[in-house]
Amino acid sequence: MTTTGEARAEGLSGPWWWVRWRSAVLDGTLALLSAVECGVEGVPFARDAGIPVAAGVVFGVLAGSTLLLRRMWPIAVVLVSVAISPAQMGVLLTVVGLYTLAASELPRRIIAALAGMSLVGTLVVTFVRAQQDMTRGEVSNLGDWFVPFISITASLGVTAPPLLLGLYVGARRRLMESLRERADSLEQELQLLAERAEERAEWARNEERTRIAREMHDVVAHRVSLMVVHAAALQAVARKDPEKAVKNAALVGDMGRQALTELREMLGVLRSGDGGAGRREGASVPLAAVGAAAAAAASRAVVDEDGAVGDGPCLSELDELIGQSAAAGMVVDLSVEGEARLYAPEVEQTAYRVVQEALTNVHKHAAGAKTHVRLAHRVSEIAMQVENEPSPEASSASSARLPSGGNGLVGMRERVVGLGGVFVCGPTDAGGFRVSAVIPAS
Known part of the structure; x- marks a missing residue:
């Protein structure tokens, strides 16, 4: 030491x-x-x-x-x-x-x-x-040589050994002092590194909390929003059109099961470790593990009635996503430009989530408004735009009163900018709202 x-x-x-x-x-x-x-x-x-x-x-x-x-x-x-x-x-x-x-x-x-x-x-x-x-x-x-010999020997014997020993001890002392100074400087550097590591850990925890919130929002918000819209429609047509009410009830049940399954995947990390290994009761779970589970659950596609999980969300599932919104009473117009092709998984998932979140916002803030979804496959990028017309004054789903945390647009922007893309959103001159994003293809 x-x-x-x-x-x-x-x-x-x-x-x-x-x-x-x-x-x-x-x-x-x-x-x-x-x-x-x-x-x-x-x-x-x-x-x-x-x-x-x-x-x-x-x-x-x-x-x-x-x-x-x-x-x-x-x-x-x-x-x-x-x-x-x-x-x-x-x-x-x-x-x-x-x-x-x-x-x-x-x-x-x-x-x-x-x-x-x-x-x-x-x-x-x-x-x-x-x-x-x-x-x-x-x-x-003993001869003439004796006096010089004894004189030189005696003088060297008295002066040389202490001189050489002193030089050695002095050099060793300076070396040890240098090593001590180096150890002190290393200790200070280690303290500085520890402080920086603590700062980076705090920054990482904050980033992971943001990531968990974003992934949870992506997984749950859309389905729950549709459930609330269908529940409001079910309440409106329960007595007038029983057959449609039964259909809406089935849709609400399917979406509820899907949301519960995805939530169960994320919250299951709190009770089990990586690879299914059990954790002791009360053991803490790192934010990174929860965030990874949230990201994995957010990357899942729609879950069927039996609970089977498909591949990750991709652009080929936009028709199904739009169909769910149409079943909730929204008029959605989808137009695709360019030749569809495969993109990197994170690009397709981000594009899918942008459209999903934009449709969710229409359900929340402009229920019943006609919505235009445009997708453009370009040479080195993919562009998407979701624009809704002004909401009609009277709507069967207007009584849903969907809450909004204001984090959906922030999450979309973070996803797109994280891939090197551009995200723009804002109201239109006609009174509607437009969400546009351009993401590099690679």
Whole structure:
């Protein structure tokens, strides 16, 4: 698990310039060890220099204590170590100072210059001490090569390992910081993506609700409107023409069964999953599943008396659709131009629904008015127009009082525009109403 920048910032609770208490304790321990080392080494330095021993010890303690500042001023620590190298003290100060310097964010040229100074200082001091030891006879004379060899080896042994280790730790630290920053940026991007996904999900839910409403309207509105018209006509002729009343009652029953069957297909999704798999009682159903079922039910054709479902609605069924309106008392004139041909299923279904909804609106708002339905098969498109004349003042179906939600024209426009077509509707100069649509053939 990665730690974000805010969490790391909250964890920076160390004193002064330390980010953590454990870092302060470590530096304090190292400074104490360095002070003890330099204080002990200050005794022979004071004797060689001819100064009081106490002064040499104090000098060594103060010089070694500068290691406490290694994180704040690494350059100063290295310079102090170089300065006291002639006194032959501060090995721990040199090693830790070089490591801290190499691991810091300072420019490489500064690190190289200070490391070179420390190497040269250690080399010179080691060379002089080895030469003195050979002169005093404390070390057996092994040849002229011994002093340079021991000097180079000792100086490299003191400076090279901490320098290389510091460079490695610094590079690794920068890499980890880069990875943390990348993780923080990725986390922010994921949060942004999650917010956008939530927005897209909300938009999709709204779109699915609109789709469900449109499909339910297409499935039910036309049949129920015809049922209401036939019921009103049945009421008007029940006593005068019993035979016609029986016919109208049969039509109402057929349309009611058709509407119930299609509603049952859509609402059945609320009780069963995809492919008929059962759902637990009370389980939620996604809007997409309900919308898909609504679209599937809306794509069905007319259901016969036995409940058998045919193919999806197509333009070849316009005669049957117009026949249902004619049976309800509407005078409908159908004219077809051009040679009929097969279109994509969504094109035929949309054209069929436009005519269906336009006829439904005539039943609602201009019952008894003569209606003209025109269908034109063109080279690259199909055009349809449904226009009704003004409604007569007195009509046997005028008492039906069909309600209107005002969503039929909106749904037709959405369907046509969704296929790249053009939809226009509005009143005519003669007092009627016209619905026109042009849909690309492919």
